[in-house]
Amino acid sequence: MSAGLDNLKHIVVLMMENRSFDHMLGGLNGKYPQINGLTGSESNPDASGTTIKVQPNATYQGQLDHDPDHHFPGVDLQIFGGDPGRVANMQGFIKSYATQGTGVQGSHAIMNYFPPDKLPVLTTLATEYAVFNGWFSSIPGPTICNRAFAHYGTSFGNVDMNLFYITDPILSIYERMVNAGHTAKIYYYDQQSSTMEIVNLLNNQPKLFGTFAQFVGDCKSGNLPEYSFIEPNYTDHPGSGGGQILASDQHPDHNVKAGERFIAMVYNTIRTIPELWESTALLVVYDEHGGLYDHVVPPACTPDGYVASAASTGTGMPFQFDRLGIRVPAILISPYIAKGTVVPGPEAPANQRVFEHASIPATVTEHFLKKYDKRTDREKGAQTFLDLLGDTLRPDDDCVYFNI
Amino acid sequence: MKKQYARVVDVLEITEEENSYNHHRPISGLVLHQLRHLHAAEQSLPLKDRTKTNINQIHTELEASKYIQKVTKKLHPLGGKKKKAVKAGRKKARG
Numbered sequence: 001m002s003a004g005l006d007n008l009k010h011i012v013v014l015m016m017e018n019r020s021f022d023h024m025l026g027g028l029n030g031k032y033p034q035i036n037g038l039t040g041s042e043s044n045p046d047a048s049g050t051t052i053k054v055q056p057n058a059t060y061q062g063q064l065d066h067d068p069d070h071h072f073p074g075v076d077l078q079i080f081g082g083d084p085g086r087v088a089n090m091q092g093f094i095k096s097y098a099t100q101g102t103g104v105q106g107s108h109a110i111m112n113y114f115p116p117d118k119l120p121v122l123t124t125l126a127t128e129y130a131v132f133n134g135w136f137s138s139i140p141g142p143t144i145c146n147r148a149f150a151h152y153g154t155s156f157g158n159v160d161m162n163l164f165y166i167t168d169p170i171l172s173i174y175e176r177m178v179n180a181g182h183t184a185k186i187y188y189y190d191q192q193s194s195t196m197e198i199v200n201l202l203n204n205q206p207k208l209f210g211t212f213a214q215f216v217g218d219c220k221s222g223n224l225p226e227y228s229f230i231e232p233n234y235t236d237h238p239g240s241g242g243g244q245i246l247a248s249d250q251h252p253d254h255n256v257k258a259g260e261r262f263i264a265m266v267y268n269t270i271r272t273i274p275e276l277w278e279s280t281a282l283l284v285v286y287d288e289h290g291g292l293y294d295h296v297v298p299p300a301c302t303p304d305g306y307v308a309s310a311a312s313t314g315t316g317m318p319f320q321f322d323r324l325g326i327r328v329p330a331i332l333i334s335p336y337i338a339k340g341t342v343v344p345g346p347e348a349p350a351n352q353r354v355f356e357h358a359s360i361p362a363t364v365t366e367h368f369l370k371k372y373d374k375r376t377d378r379e380k381g382a383q384t385f386l387d388l389l390g391d392t393l394r395p396d397d398d399c400v401y402f403n404i
Numbered sequence: 405m406k407k408q409y410a411r412v413v414d415v416l417e418i419t420e421e422e423n424s425y426n427h428h429r430p431i432s433g434l435v436l437h438q439l440r441h442l443h444a445a446e447q448s449l450p451l452k453d454r455t456k457t458n459i460n461q462i463h464t465e466l467e468a469s470k471y472i473q474k475v476t477k478k479l480h481p482l483g484g485k486k487k488k489a490v491k492a493g494r495k496k497a498r499g
Contacts, residue, residue, distance in 0.1 A: 017434070018434075060422065060424075061422065061424050067432055067433065118416075120413055120414065120415065120416060121413070121415055124413050142433075142434075143434050143437075144437060144441075161433065161434075161437040162437075163440065163441055163444055188476075191472070191473045191476040191477055191480075191482075192469035192470070192472055192473040192476075193469065193472065194438070194442070194472045194473075194475075194476040195476075196434075196438060196441075198438070198441040198442055198444075198445050198479075199441050199444055199445050202445065202476070202479050202480055203445040203448055203479055206479055206480040206481075209480050211482070214482075234434065234435060234438065235427070235431075235435060235465040235466075235468055235469045235472075236424075236425050236426055236427045236429060236465050236466075237427055237465060237466060237469035238427070238466075238469075244425045244427075246418070246424065246425055247465070251432060251434060253429075255418065255422070255424040257416050257418050257422075258418065258424075260415060260416065261415055261418075264415045272407070396410070397409075397410035397411065398410075398411070399411065400409075400411045400412070400413050401409035401411065401412050401413070402412075402413050402414075402415050403412050403413065403414045403415060404415045
């Protein structure tokens with residue numbers, strides 16, 4: 001066991017919303033060729049058949065006011081490009097975005113990505129700690145079912161946003177932890193924003209929840225649970241004490257800068273408490289790609305034992321949960337991680353490591369609970385990520401701090 | 405005294421020109437589904453605690469946040485503990 005793993009007392013996951021790897025981090029490939037981003041030659045055809053290349057023209061807000069399609073049939077088009085032979089080619093993003101009422105010109109925005117200097121927080125963390133070239137959303141579909149994989153290691157057969165009630169013996173990672181005498185909590189931003197895990201957890205297990213203000217307080221008072229999951233703010237709304245609070249989830253078309261500031265705030269909260277900093281691993285990850293372009297074909301995965309019917313997928317075909325969704329940004333942060341770590345993905349078949357959101361409960365279970373059998377084959381087979389923590393504690397002066 | 409850090413990265417300010425706060429923004433599909441899930445959860449509350457809100461009449465982020473707060477308070481009371489608000493992104497005085 002490495003010194004980093006030996007010292008690890010807390011795992012914190014911050015899950016943002018709806019941005020693809022290439023959209024947020026693809027621009028890093030120019031300076032860091034080992035990061036599997038964009039070369040500038042990647043393209044998609046538009047509705048008129050014109051080839052449109054990726055462009056470093058993403059804006060913080062206003063460019064994606066038509067929400068890109070990220071429901072199952074839309075993502076299916078994005079991945080397979082409408083190819084009747086169903087060969088995955090990642091050529092359907094512009095075609096898909098055009099269905100959202102953008103017009104032909106407007107549909108090109110889906111190919112835009114951020115130059116690294118426009119996202120100083122995310123790109124600094126990606127290049128200072130460990131960035132995953134192969135972290136994929138769990139389902140080629142929307143938020144709720146993807147977030148379910150982070151909480152349960154499965155979506156119980158769901159591929160959409162609809163309500164589901166859990167009848168299986170599979171417990172959430174929080175319930176598993178608490179039942180075994182460990183501590184775990186979901187921190188939503190505030191009561192006006194609340195959580196996306198309402199029906200099965202907030203309704204039945206309210207003790208598992210806290211607010212972001214409580215997260216900060218728990219960090220400062222030495223009461224951070226062993227496992228914490230943080231949700232950003234999902235709406236622009238007035239603060240309870242006045243003022244205006246921007247949505248920080250980065251869901252299109254919310255301000256991406258506000259999300260940058262929120263990520264920096266979570267990082268700084270941990271970074272500025274020395275004993276917490278040295279004993280915590282922070283994972284920043286996005287729930288799904290939000291319909292935005294990524295060039296990496298999602299790989300196959302271990303099925304989780306469920307089947308979504310043709311009616312529920314909306315594609316006319318059932319889904320066996322045997323392939324992943326589109327790639328998303330994921331960064332693991334700890335002073336025990338070597339600067340500039342890049343975890344290889346499908347671009348390096350000989351040593352690739354493929355992660356998805358079931359990797360989260362798999363990792364937390366492995367670290368805190370050791371043997372725990374009541375989970376899906378999908379979660380049992382998921383890669384875990386704590387081996388990235390090494391023996392060397394980086395000096396304090398070597399680890400960045402964000403000036404917010 | 406505030407600790408000085410050796411390596412400091414500036415986070416970008418949200419400028420007044422960007423002026424992106426808009427609680428009248430129509431809700432996204434995500435928030436729409438969050439409303440539906442909360443509405444379903446609300447049905448587990450005693451009748452006297454239900455909001456009797458028609459969520460089909462909720463169209464903006466402000467309207468959604470008010471409803472979400474009402475139901476969340478019922479499902480997850482914070483025990484009367486007043487915690488200092490933490491701001492995300494820009495926070496400015498009303499007016």
